[in-house]
Amino acid sequence: MNAVLPPARFPTWRDQHYLLIDDTQGMRQLLRESLRGLGARYVDQASSGGEAIAMLAQTRYDVVLCDYHLGKGKNGQQVLEEAKFRELILPTTVWMMVSAEKTTEVVMGTAELHPDAYLLKPITEGVLLSRLHKVWNKKQVFRPIDHAYQQRDFLKAATLCDHQIEHNREHALNLLRMKADLLLKCGRQEEAKEVYERVLATKNFSWAVAGIAKIRLQNGEPEAARHMLTEVINGNRFFMEAYDHLAQAYQTMGQFEEAAAVLERAANLSPNSVVRQRSLGELCLKLGKMATAEKAFRKCLALGEHSVMKNADAYLGLARVCGIKNETEEAMALLTQVQREFSHEHIRLRSKITEGMVHHESGDYLRARKSGDELDSMLRLTPSRPPAAICLDMARLLLAVGVKEASVDLLTELARNNHDNTQLLAEIKQVFEKAKMAAEGNNIISQSCDEAADMMNRGVLLWKTGRLQEAVNWMRTTVKALPNNQRVLFNCAQIIINCIEKHGYDAALAEEARTALLHVEQLNPGQPRFASMMATLNEMAQIHRAMQNA
Structure with missing residues (x-):
C-alpha cells in the first residue's frame, strides 16, 4: 500500500x-x-x-x-x-x-x-x-496546555486556552470547549457558563446547552436544567450525556418514574455503559420495577467484569432483586462473591445489610433479625459512619427487624449531618413513615436540623462580625459534633481561608482546611465549591513559597 x-x-x-x-x-x-x-x-x-x-x-x-x-x-x-x-x-x-x-x-x-x-x-x-x-x-493546539494539565493546574490550563485561541482561530471552538471543562474542574462555574454562552451566541451547539444545564443543576435549578436538556435530546437524540443529567434533574425533583424512563431510553440507545446500567437498576429497584432492575444489574455485571467502573453496587442490587423473587440461593452466592472481589471498608457492612433485606423480603424473619443484631454489633464497633445511602438502608433494615434504638440514633445522626439536604431529609422521613413512626420521625428531623443550623450559624456570625479566631475555634467544635456535615465542613474551610488571608499564611491552618475539604470530597465527590476552594489553598501555598524564595 x-x-x-x-x-x-x-x-x-x-x-x-x-x-x-x-x-x-x-x-x-x-x-x-x-x-x-x-x-x-x-x-x-x-x-x-x-x-x-x-x-x-x-x-x-x-x-x-x-x-x-x-x-x-x-x-x-x-x-x-x-x-x-x-x-x-x-x-x-x-x-x-x-x-x-x-x-x-x-x-x-x-x-x-x-x-x-x-x-x-x-x-x-x-x-x-x-x-x-x-x-x-x-x-x-492543546500542546502548550499539556504541562499545566499534568500538574492539575486547571486554572492555568484554562488561561492557556485563551492564548491558543488568539493564535488558532480555526480551532477556537475546540479550545473553548476545553476551557469550559477546565473551568468546571476548578470550580469556576460562572466563568464556564460565560464560555458556553459565548459559544451559543454563534451557534446552538448541544454540548454548550448541556454544559449550562449541568451548571444550573448543580446550582439547585433542576427544572431549568430539565427544560434545557429535553431540548438538547429533542434536537440530538444521540447526545447521551444529556440523558444522564436529565435523569439526575428528575430525581432531584423527586420524579423518579420520569428519571427511570429517561435512563431506560438511554440504555436502549447505548447499552454498553456500566454506570448508566447500574443507575437504571438502582432506580428501578427503588420503584419496584424488578424485571427492568434485574436486566440492568445483570448487564452491568457483564459489562463491568473488565471495566475500571466495576463496583459492588450491581452485585448488591441484584442480590436484593433475587431476594424479592425468593431466589435466596443466588442472592447469597452474590453476597459471597462481592465480599471476595471487593475489599473496601464498607463492603462487609453493606453485605450484611443486603443479607438481612434478602431474608426479610423472602419471608425468613428469624434470619433477618439475626442479620439485624449482627449489624447492630458491627455499628457499635465502628466509630465512623458510612455514606448516607448506606445509613438509610441500614436504618430500613434495623427498623424492619425491630432494632429500633440503633436505627433512630442512626437517622438522627444522618439528619444532623445533612440538615440542608431536602432530598435526603425527605428519604429519612419516608423511612420513619414506613415504620409507622411518622410523628416521632418529624420531631427528630426538626430538632436535629435546628441543632445543626444553630451550631453552624453561630460560627458564621462570629466570622461575619470579624471575630475570626473565635469563629475558627467554634467551627472546630462544630466539625467534631457534626463530622459528616458538608455545609459545616465547607464553612469551616472558608473561615480558615479568610483567617489566612487576613493574618498571613499558616501551614497548619491551611492543612486543617485542606483536610476538611478532602473529607467533603470523600462524602460527595465532584462539588464545584471543593475545586474552587482547593484551588485557592494551592494558590496561597504557591505565593507563600515564592515569597520565601525571593
Missing part, C-alpha cells in the same frame, strides 16, 4: 511515541509499517487490554491506535475508558479506534468516550494516514 501523503508532510512525527493495540499480530505489523513509512521511530505494541493499560501507565504516548476486540480481558472501549479515568492520556493525545466492529451498541458506547476517530476495517494505509494527519493537526 502507498500512503496518500508523503513522509515529508509529517516532519515532527518521527520523534513521537506510538502505541498499537490489537490482538492480531498481522494487523499490528501492518500499522507499524504504515507508521514507519512516516519515519516514526518509537512504536510500541500491545496484544491485550491489560498489556495496553500497563504500557499507558508507564509511557505518555502521543498517538494510540486501538482495536475494539482484544481477545480475553478488556476490550478497546474499556481501555480508553480506563485511560481517561486514570488520566493516562493528555489533551493532545490522539486516540483512534481502528476496528471491524460496526454494531450500533459498540459504536455508540465507544463514541460516548470521545475517541478522536473511529475507523472501520478494512482500511487502506492512505485513509489511515490522512485521518491521522487531520486529527494530529487539530490536537496540536
Whole structure:
C-alpha cells in the first residue's frame, strides 16, 4: 500500500511515541509499517487490554491506535475508558479506534468516550494516514496546555486556552470547549457558563446547552436544567450525556418514574455503559420495577467484569432483586462473591445489610433479625459512619427487624449531618413513615436540623462580625459534633481561608482546611465549591513559597 501523503508532510512525527493495540499480530505489523513509512521511530505494541493499560501507565504516548476486540480481558472501549479515568492520556493525545466492529451498541458506547476517530476495517494505509494527519493537526493546539494539565493546574490550563485561541482561530471552538471543562474542574462555574454562552451566541451547539444545564443543576435549578436538556435530546437524540443529567434533574425533583424512563431510553440507545446500567437498576429497584432492575444489574455485571467502573453496587442490587423473587440461593452466592472481589471498608457492612433485606423480603424473619443484631454489633464497633445511602438502608433494615434504638440514633445522626439536604431529609422521613413512626420521625428531623443550623450559624456570625479566631475555634467544635456535615465542613474551610488571608499564611491552618475539604470530597465527590476552594489553598501555598524564595 502507498500512503496518500508523503513522509515529508509529517516532519515532527518521527520523534513521537506510538502505541498499537490489537490482538492480531498481522494487523499490528501492518500499522507499524504504515507508521514507519512516516519515519516514526518509537512504536510500541500491545496484544491485550491489560498489556495496553500497563504500557499507558508507564509511557505518555502521543498517538494510540486501538482495536475494539482484544481477545480475553478488556476490550478497546474499556481501555480508553480506563485511560481517561486514570488520566493516562493528555489533551493532545490522539486516540483512534481502528476496528471491524460496526454494531450500533459498540459504536455508540465507544463514541460516548470521545475517541478522536473511529475507523472501520478494512482500511487502506492512505485513509489511515490522512485521518491521522487531520486529527494530529487539530490536537496540536492543546500542546502548550499539556504541562499545566499534568500538574492539575486547571486554572492555568484554562488561561492557556485563551492564548491558543488568539493564535488558532480555526480551532477556537475546540479550545473553548476545553476551557469550559477546565473551568468546571476548578470550580469556576460562572466563568464556564460565560464560555458556553459565548459559544451559543454563534451557534446552538448541544454540548454548550448541556454544559449550562449541568451548571444550573448543580446550582439547585433542576427544572431549568430539565427544560434545557429535553431540548438538547429533542434536537440530538444521540447526545447521551444529556440523558444522564436529565435523569439526575428528575430525581432531584423527586420524579423518579420520569428519571427511570429517561435512563431506560438511554440504555436502549447505548447499552454498553456500566454506570448508566447500574443507575437504571438502582432506580428501578427503588420503584419496584424488578424485571427492568434485574436486566440492568445483570448487564452491568457483564459489562463491568473488565471495566475500571466495576463496583459492588450491581452485585448488591441484584442480590436484593433475587431476594424479592425468593431466589435466596443466588442472592447469597452474590453476597459471597462481592465480599471476595471487593475489599473496601464498607463492603462487609453493606453485605450484611443486603443479607438481612434478602431474608426479610423472602419471608425468613428469624434470619433477618439475626442479620439485624449482627449489624447492630458491627455499628457499635465502628466509630465512623458510612455514606448516607448506606445509613438509610441500614436504618430500613434495623427498623424492619425491630432494632429500633440503633436505627433512630442512626437517622438522627444522618439528619444532623445533612440538615440542608431536602432530598435526603425527605428519604429519612419516608423511612420513619414506613415504620409507622411518622410523628416521632418529624420531631427528630426538626430538632436535629435546628441543632445543626444553630451550631453552624453561630460560627458564621462570629466570622461575619470579624471575630475570626473565635469563629475558627467554634467551627472546630462544630466539625467534631457534626463530622459528616458538608455545609459545616465547607464553612469551616472558608473561615480558615479568610483567617489566612487576613493574618498571613499558616501551614497548619491551611492543612486543617485542606483536610476538611478532602473529607467533603470523600462524602460527595465532584462539588464545584471543593475545586474552587482547593484551588485557592494551592494558590496561597504557591505565593507563600515564592515569597520565601525571593
